[in-house]
Amino acid sequence: MLSKVYAPGPVEAKWAEAWQKDRLFISEPSPDRKPFVVVIPPPNITGALHIGHALNNTLQDVLVRYARMRGREACWVPGTDHGGIATQNVLEKMLKAEGKTRHDLGREEFLKRTWAWYGECGGTILGQLRKLGCALDLGQENVRFTMDKPRAAGVFEAFRSLWEKSLIYRSERMINWCTRCGTALSDIEVEYEDEKSKLWHIRYPYEDGAGSVTVATSRPETLLGDTAVAVNPEDGRYKGLAGKKLKLPLTGRLIPLVADEGVEKDFGTGAVKVTPAHDPLDFEIGQRHKLEVLRVISYEGRMVNCPAEYEGLSVQAARKAVVEALDAAGLLEKEEHYKHSVSKCSRCLSHIEPLVSEQWFVKMKGLAAPAIEAAEKEKVRFYPSSWKKPFTAWLGNIQDWCISRQIWWGHRIPVWYCRSCSADGLKFDDKGALSRVSFADGARPIVSQDKPSSCGACGGHDLLQDPDVLDTWFSSALWPFSVFGWPEKTKELDYYYPTSVLVTCYDILYLWVARMVMSGLEHMGRPPFEQVYVHGMVRDKHGRKMSKSIGNVIDPLVMMEKYGTDAMRFSLMAQTMGGRDVPFSEEGIIGGRNFVNKLYNAARFIQLYLPEKPGPLKTEPPRELADRWILERYAEALRKSEASMAEYDLPKAQDALYAFVWDEFCDWYLELAKPRLQGPGKEKVLALMLELFSGALKALHPFMPYITEELYASLKPYLERPGDYLLKQRRPEISGTGTGATAEMEELMGMITQLRVARAQFEIPPGKTIKALAASADAAALERLRAGAAYVKLLAKVEELEIGRDLPKPPRAISALSGAFTLYVPMEGAVDLEKEKARLAKELEKARKDGEQALSRLNDPAFTAHAPKAEVEKIKARSEEMSGKISRLTAILEELK
RNA sequence: GCGCGGUUAGCUCAGCGGUAGAGCGCCUCUCUUACACAGAGGAUGCCACAGGUUCAAAUCCUGUACCGCGCACCA
Numbered sequence: 001m002l003s004k005v006y007a008p009g010p011v012e013a014k015w016a017e018a019w020q021k022d023r024l025f026i027s028e029p030s031p032d033r034k035p036f037v038v039v040i041p042p043p044n045i046t047g048a049l050h051i052g053h054a055l056n057n058t059l060q061d062v063l064v065r066y067a068r069m070r071g072r073e074a075c076w077v078p079g080t081d082h083g084g085i086a087t088q089n090v091l092e093k094m095l096k097a098e099g100k101t102r103h104d105l106g107r108e109e110f111l112k113r114t115w116a117w118y119g120e121c122g123g124t125i126l127g128q129l130r131k132l133g134c135a136l137d138l139g140q141e142n143v144r145f146t147m148d149k150p151r152a153a154g155v156f157e158a159f160r161s162l163w164e165k166s167l168i169y170r171s172e173r174m175i176n177w178c179t180r181c182g183t184a185l186s187d188i189e190v191e192y193e194d195e196k197s198k199l200w201h202i203r204y205p206y207e208d209g210a211g212s213v214t215v216a217t218s219r220p221e222t223l224l225g226d227t228a229v230a231v232n233p234e235d236g237r238y239k240g241l242a243g244k245k246l247k248l249p250l251t252g253r254l255i256p257l258v259a260d261e262g263v264e265k266d267f268g269t270g271a272v273k274v275t276p277a278h279d280p281l282d283f284e285i286g287q288r289h290k291l292e293v294l295r296v297i298s299y300e301g302r303m304v305n306c307p308a309e310y311e312g313l314s315v316q317a318a319r320k321a322v323v324e325a326l327d328a329a330g331l332l333e334k335e336e337h338y339k340h341s342v343s344k345c346s347r348c349l350s351h352i353e354p355l356v357s358e359q360w361f362v363k364m365k366g367l368a369a370p371a372i373e374a375a376e377k378e379k380v381r382f383y384p385s386s387w388k389k390p391f392t393a394w395l396g397n398i399q400d401w402c403i404s405r406q407i408w409w410g411h412r413i414p415v416w417y418c419r420s421c422s423a424d425g426l427k428f429d430d431k432g433a434l435s436r437v438s439f440a441d442g443a444r445p446i447v448s449q450d451k452p453s454s455c456g457a458c459g460g461h462d463l464l465q466d467p468d469v470l471d472t473w474f475s476s477a478l479w480p481f482s483v484f485g486w487p488e489k490t491k492e493l494d495y496y497y498p499t500s501v502l503v504t505c506y507d508i509l510y511l512w513v514a515r516m517v518m519s520g521l522e523h524m525g526r527p528p529f530e531q532v533y534v535h536g537m538v539r540d541k542h543g544r545k546m547s548k549s550i551g552n553v554i555d556p557l558v559m560m561e562k563y564g565t566d567a568m569r570f571s572l573m574a575q576t577m578g579g580r581d582v583p584f585s586e587e588g589i590i591g592g593r594n595f596v597n598k599l600y601n602a603a604r605f606i607q608l609y610l611p612e613k614p615g616p617l618k619t620e621p622p623r624e625l626a627d628r629w630i631l632e633r634y635a636e637a638l639r640k641s642e643a644s645m646a647e648y649d650l651p652k653a654q655d656a657l658y659a660f661v662w663d664e665f666c667d668w669y670l671e672l673a674k675p676r677l678q679g680p681g682k683e684k685v686l687a688l689m690l691e692l693f694s695g696a697l698k699a700l701h702p703f704m705p706y707i708t709e710e711l712y713a714s715l716k717p718y719l720e721r722p723g724d725y726l727l728k729q730r731r732p733e734i735s736g737t738g739t740g741a742t743a744e745m746e747e748l749m750g751m752i753t754q755l756r757v758a759r760a761q762f763e764i765p766p767g768k769t770i771k772a773l774a775a776s777a778d779a780a781a782l783e784r785l786r787a788g789a790a791y792v793k794l795l796a797k798v799e800e801l802e803i804g805r806d807l808p809k810p811p812r813a814i815s816a817l818s819g820a821f822t823l824y825v826p827m828e829g830a831v832d833l834e835k836e837k838a839r840l841a842k843e844l845e846k847a848r849k850d851g852e853q854a855l856s857r858l859n860d861p862a863f864t865a866h867a868p869k870a871e872v873e874k875i876k877a878r879s880e881e882m883s884g885k886i887s888r889l890t891a892i893l894e895e896l897k
Numbered sequence: 898g899c900g901c902g903g904u905u906a907g908c909u910c911a912g913c914g915g916u917a918g919a920g921c922g923c924c925u926c927u928c929u930u931a932c933a934c935a936g937a938g939g940a941u942g943c944c945a946c947a948g949g950u951u952c953a954a955a956u957c958c959u960g961u962a963c964c965g966c967g968c969a970c971c972a
Contacts, residue, residue: 004932192971199972216972230972263972272972281972340971386901390967393900397968506967541909543965574920575909580902581965583909591920594934605931652911655919670931753938760938766927797929850916862952871915871953878916 008564027075029495036067044083079144084472154482179301216268225296410469418455480528566704614717628741695732755796851882
């Protein structure tokens with residue numbers, strides 16, 4: 001006999017290995033079958049997978065397994081992402097522990113280390129996906145990486161093609177600079193956070209001594225880089241003053257007062273200091289008025305190009321020093337408390353400095369337009385659909401994408417400069433390496449993946465590659481087609497593209513999904529997927545983000561170890577409600593574990609009765625009510641489950657099967673089958689039981705692959721059509737609905753429940769059998785009860801059930817109503833009359849209330865005139881039922897007096 | 898400021914026009930030969946608030962409040 005409690009560990013290991021060994025997850029282009037294709041959102045190689053990955057991949061696995069079991073050529077493409085800045089940060093942290101920086105190693109050595117890390121971490125991630133049960137072909141040749149050779153070829157082709165269409169350009173513009181990461185970022189990689197600060201009002205005196213203009217600022221230190229003060233041209237306070245010169249405090253530099261419509265009259269003092277090098281709005285104003293762009297904050301976040309006392313100070317220190325100096329000079333008019341949002345690096349949370357810098361950009365407006373159209377025309381459809389609007393709105397607002405990063409780990413920008421042609425713009429670090437590029441107007445660098453042999457213009461050979469790398473999302477954006485070998489015209493690309501559905505958390509909808517849609521349309525001419533399944537973020541059970549500092553992080557690996565993978569997957573699914581965040585806790589997994597154990601024990605129960613000699617049991621048409629009933633419930637569960645899958649409502653699809661297995665199959669059918677398994681019809685009952693249970697295992701397999709495979713394998717020798725691995729089988733057919741067995745069975749179930757309630761209330765020990773009488777004036781109901789009496793006897797522990805039209809209430813009996821029946825349970829000792837009366841009175845009261853309500857509705861002519869006929873009939877029936885109940889209860893109560 | 902979600906049992910959430918549901922937790926009884934990771938029974942809800950539409954509203958509409966999340970602004 002097997003253990004009472006299921007032990008997932010060894011079972012999971014066994015099947016994970018078997019599935020991989022038998023290459024169960026491979027897919028090949030099969031033109032005769034419709035493909036179902038999913039590309040994995042490639043996890044960054046930054047460490048172990050977290051619970052969000054577990055959710056994301058479980059959802060995909062369910063969809064992929066489900067599709068496969070419905071005969072689709074399902075292909076789920078595995079891979080990992082090099083993760084640019086994120087991964088470089090991990091490596092730099094490791095170096096820091098050794099007391100080193102990446103510059104100590106040098107670029108080449110640093111990259112070597114990072115590749116080694118990829119080997120290690122990539123393997124760990126794949127192992128975790130495998131453990132999670134993912135139906136991914138993890139054969140070495142099949143796993144893609146955003147920086148492997150074929151993907152690098154794709155990146156180059158995308159760059160080249162955009163460059164040739166002039167959609168990629170290099171220019172000096174305002175960008176977000178993370179002083180900690182030491183690189184430019186795109187707008188979307190910046191987060192905003194409210195911060196309490198101050199608004200300083202500072203006087204800027206006129207050159208001619210005629211008073212001063214007061215500006216309000218939250219960043220006084222940037223004053224050192226001011227090249228103007230701006231006011232609104234419509235502002236009466238400054239009428240006619242534009243063009244006058246002001247003396248910039250602390251430096252004495254003369255700057256103009258300009259009139260610009262970008263200035264709000266009503267904000268602050270109506271006058272704004274203009275620092276074109278360090279503020280996006282000021283940059284625009286500067287462009288309009290051809291102001292000098294004076295950089296006073298360096299890439300390291302320190303003050304430069306300013307009076308000696310501030311030179312080299314951090315931004316924070318400079319702020320303090322500037323405010324103090326202004327105060328001392330009597331130029332500080334006032335300080336106000338002020339709340340404003342500051343920009344932070346989404347990766348390291350350091351402050352972002354907006355600054356002007358020369359970078360590579362992709363022109364986005366033209367790329368976004370077709371993507372917006374695709375979403376609007378539902379060529380790309382969102383689940384839940386509420387994501388469509390934010391998606392198109394974001395694309396509609398899109399700015400050019402800064403794609404160059406001043407880091408080392410990533411796809412090097414495939415651009416080369418000729419030292420003799422463009423020497424002016426090239427800057428070198430102290431080791432002689434090209435550190436910054438700034439090329440003159442009209443200079444055309446060479447775009448090439450490998451080092452070109454010579455310069456096309458001058459024939460020179462002294463060629464240097466751009467030092468920067470591409471934003472990691474540049475390669476991710478190509479993922480749905482680069483994984484199939486693009487730009488090569490492979491048969492995989494031809495067969496699998498476009499993919500079917502993309503499953504992702506909403507946090508990378510713009511960062512990644514939008515860019516994939518744009519590049520799919522641009523490079524392939526078609527959107528990369530038909531559907532986008534958007535799920536939420538996994539949070540703790542109170543909705544808080546999981547974080548190390550709160551200590552509420554749930555490690556999926558630990559949970560899988562502790563409760564089993566199926567249990568974790570099940571619970572994760574059960575909590576995932578349409579696109580919103582997923583509350584999750586360890587207690588939640590226990591529910592899943594319990595269900596896995598329930599399945600295991602149901603199988604154990606069936607096995608108890610299986611003949612010793614294995615061999616298929618022949619199924620036969622169902623013979624009695626319970627059989628017809630359970631078949632109907634089974635069909636209904638499968639139907640519901642499939643309908644929910646079609647709407648991508650995975651938790652509901654899972655729940656329909658869960659409820660069937662637990663509440664119907666186990667709680668009722670198995671219980672009813674117990675005596676039948678002792679008698680002569682045993683084999684036939686077993687055969688049906690096996691058919692339904694193995695069918696339920698098939699239907700549940702996408703959700704909980706391990707336990708279902710394990711149990712199915714153990715029952716296989718007894719099945720008529722055993723089949724292979726579950727994944728290679730078809731889902732069970734739906735049949736046997738509409739026999740009316742459900743209503744008939746429910747009548748009996750109701751009676752059983754009534755008897756159980758009576759037993760519980762009058763404390764009849766569960767083991768003790770009772771006598772019962774069931775009286776009814778309804779001849780058909782009596783007939784039905786006679787047919788089903790055995791069920792009542794069995795499940796309500798009734799040893800003698802008397803059924804008849806006019807059965808008198810025995811003395812010392814308790815009474816109950818069930819549908820058309822009045823039930824009496826004779827008691828051995830005295831009946832607690834008060835308790836009985838109270839109980840019946842309560843019932844009576846409820847029946848009266850319901851009856852009155854029904855009657856008043858029926859008496860309302862508006863209701864009978866407007867409501868659908870079926871509804872009126874329903875209320876009529878209820879009213880009749882209640883009046884019957886009332887008279888029966890009244891009679892019983894009368895007798896008790 | 899604009900937008901999107903939410904507000905239902907102690908907790909986490911379903912339900913989205915016809916008499917309020919699940920899981921977990923709680924209470925009572927039971928270790929009955931599948932399962933105590935279980936079974937049987939039970940308690941618990943002005944379905945945020947205010948209006949409206951409708952024969953009928955938790956469900957549709959409008960507004961309010963509160964909570965969350967985006968986006969924009971932020972001198």
